[in-house]
Amino acid sequence: MPDIKSTKPSGVNPLFLREEELRQGIELLFYAYRDFTAGPDAILAEIGLGRAHHRAIYFIGRNPDITVSELLAILRITKQSLSRVLGQLVREGYVSQRTDEVDRRKRLLCLTEQGDALERRLTADQRARMARAYREAGAEAVDGFRSVLLGMIDDSASVSATLKDDADPPDGLPTRLRRA
């Protein structure tokens, strides 16, 4: 029994439209992420590293003096998984560690000059791609892009950098990482 009061033309089921709209979003996210990671992956493969190394390098570069715990909270992987990646980055000279003098249990992570160079090389690809998409879509679209993505994140408080500008730090990462 179709609803004759429907505002949609030709009695189209609005539930179907909604489903179609959501699935298109799901697919767009998949395709965009697939192509977004392809460039860096190719560079990483050349030097015997993987995507996990890029993630670590990226967030260390973005948050100098980040601790291991904080990095774990961003990446949402286990300590053992990160340890393997981080150990390799330190051994191969991309990341430096030093002890926090206030709390000597903590290790503060920074990129070396070599690490910074690799970070810029890897992310250049992604920045260019995003810049192109931003430019083509326009400023309003960029706002929408950001606002939808932000709404998809679990607890937007557990985000490393300046992705939101409200003032409540309920939990998750220390405020230090939310003031980039």
Place this chain on the structure above:
Amino acid sequence: MPDIKSTKPSGVNPLFLREEELRQGIELLFYAYRDFTAGPDAILAEIGLGRAHHRAIYFIGRNPDITVSELLAILRITKQSLSRVLGQLVREGYVSQRTDEVDRRKRLLCLTEQGDALERRLTADQRARMARAYREAGAEAVDGFRSVLLGMIDDSASVSATLKDDADPPDGLPTRLRRA
């Protein structure tokens, strides 16, 4: 030498702002994708499957009678990688294969009833998350979200479903898959 004619307050370097803006986009994409995949991953782990199985199931469900080649073109992985995943899905009763009667080299893939049930269970999570983000952000934001993501995809023609509504099928997937 700061530009005194700048429209930005306090002579902020526009290149820095652009860089910051792009990096926020990169991070939003990372966080959204991280949280977007977490739900399905947990369900998959219970039944001994992984994210690759979800992808295959998703796109088979979305494009009934898709061939192996077409699925490979969407996923951008090797035949061997897909074969492992697909074989398991067929053996465990999620996917059915039958020979194309027009070209008997081709295998047409479809979800079984069990496969369809799993697909709906897995994607329900993601649809709900996306629906919430869409609702909170509003229709205009959704348009922007889609337009930016679309701009990030390599060749928007090599996309499976109705993500664009222009009429040129330059190459990539057969037109059949572009008319969902």
Place this chain on the structure above:
DNA sequence: AGAATAAGTCAACAGTGCTGACCAATTATT
């Protein structure tokens, strides 16, 4: 007949998650 296409297979390897079981240093609590 021969080339090209579509699919499948076996083997090996790398990267990246996971669990579980520990250890060591340091800091906080009682």
Place this chain on the structure above:
DNA sequence: AATAATTGGTCAGCACTGTTGACTTATTCT
């Protein structure tokens, strides 16, 4: 001062998912 909690690290093993490379089998196209 003793105990507990936190931070970081390590070793071992396992699962999933991507990769190359080398073939085989059908089927279709030229």
